[in-house]
Amino acid sequence: MSDVFDFLAKGGWLMIPIAACSVVALGFFLERVWSLQRAKVLPARFLDIVSELLEASRFQEAEAMCRGNDSHIAAVLEQGIRYHGRDRAVVKDVMQEAGQREVHFMERFVGTLSAVATIAPLLGLLGTVTGMISVFQRVVNQASAGHAADAGALANGIWEALITTAAGLTVAIPAYLAYRYVNGLIDRYAVEMVDVSLRAAEYLVPEEQSPVTRADTASAAPSPEQLAPSSEQDESEEEPADEPSEEHDAEDEVLEGAS
Secondary structure (H helix, E strand, C coil), rough: HHHHHHHCCCCCCHHHHHHHHHHHHHHHHHHHHHHCCHHHCCCCCHHHHHHHHHHHHCHHHHHHHCCCCCCHHHHHHHHHHHHEEECCCHHHHHHHHHHHHHHHHCCCCHHHHHHHHHHHHHHHHHHHHHHHHHHHHHHHHHHCCCCCCCCCHHHHHHHHHHHHHHHHHHHHHHHHHHHHHHHHHHHHHHHHHHHHHHHHHHHHHHHHHHCCCCCCCHHHHHHHHHHHCCCCHHHHHHHHHHHHHHHHHHHHHHHHHCC
């Protein structure tokens, strides 16, 4: 462990901010992964219960349940339920504004991961440049004193200067991958929240403004009476079976009369 510390210490004082960037990136990444669990954004059981309440037009209970839930989708649905019965444009705008606010909360600290991925390699490059300046200053001082430049010392100073660049890239690459992962997770949640909000809006707007009203859905579905065959249809289907027997009886009477 001490050998690794001594190796990194040769990179100079800029290794300290690079190490700090790695700690910050790791901490914010773990915090975002913990905060963006599906149970804290789109809890399945909560959505099922709220959907049942909205379908039954029990808006007060649904609003109270959303108010008592800490998930992001609950805040969006609460705003929409509060304006239930209003014009579709009003409900849509309210839920859209609430959704944008919740997405902003989900994106908290994500910009820090992007900043670390950008700054860390720049810090490494700065450390390499300052290290190279120091190396060549020593070479110039040796030449001014009449001494020949030591190739071994020059090479040693160069690779020590490159340590900061390697450290900066080592921090920047995982930080960028973490940023892309969290950003993609937020985008996927945002799309799902829009879908849930649109489905909920069908029960919050007036019946004539709903894209697919419950009355239309109920009328489109066949009733049990329509599915079950009627007694009149059964009798009409049985009538053709009796006709051949009547014709047969008429032919028997004609034969008997002829005899």
